[in-house]
Amino acid sequence: MSKTYIPKLKDTDNKWYLVDAEGKTLGRLASEVASILRGKHKPTFTPHMNMGDHVIVINAQGVVLTGNKLEQKRRHWHTGHPGGVKSVSYKKLMDERPERVIMYAVRGMLPKNKLGSAMLKKLRVYKDAEHPHEAQKPRVLDI
Numbered sequence: 001m002s003k004t005y006i007p008k009l010k011d012t013d014n015k016w017y018l019v020d021a022e023g024k025t026l027g028r029l030a031s032e033v034a035s036i037l038r039g040k041h042k043p044t045f046t047p048h049m050n051m052g053d054h055v056i057v058i059n060a061q062g063v064v065l066t067g068n069k070l071e072q073k074r075r076h077w078h079t080g081h082p083g084g085v086k087s088v089s090y091k092k093l094m095d096e097r098p099e100r101v102i103m104y105a106v107r108g109m110l111p112k113n114k115l116g117s118a119m120l121k122k123l124r125v126y127k128d129a130e131h132p133h134e135a136q137k138p139r140v141l142d143i
Helices: 026-038 090-096 098-107 114-120
Strands: 016-020 054-058 074-078 085-089 123-125
Touching (some): 026 054, 026 098, 026 114, 085 090, 090 098, 098 114, 098 123
Parallel strands (some): 016 054
Antiparallel strands (some): 074 085
């Protein structure tokens, strides 16, 4: 009987990828980024381990929402106080904080537990083309 190979976390190598969001559809971009953050592109993928790579997303203000989502879609959250439901339109979010739009979309595609929170920490999103991660030598990833 053969044993199942389980990789060790210390044996994994974390790469850095650079993704340009200019002109990309939000959902398609987020699903690819979430897959890389989870590590599903690696042959040693293990669902219960944080084996994913780091992702840098630049030009977040250039991401595209299809249809009428820009005007009709809203982001809801609760403050924890009675009657504390808050809401903001994606049009206002794209004007003020476009990097949050990508963060929310990717977060929704990751596991809803501590592992998903750890994976989300490997994502960096920037509004413009400048980013402070040149020392990591990120590979350009075409999505």
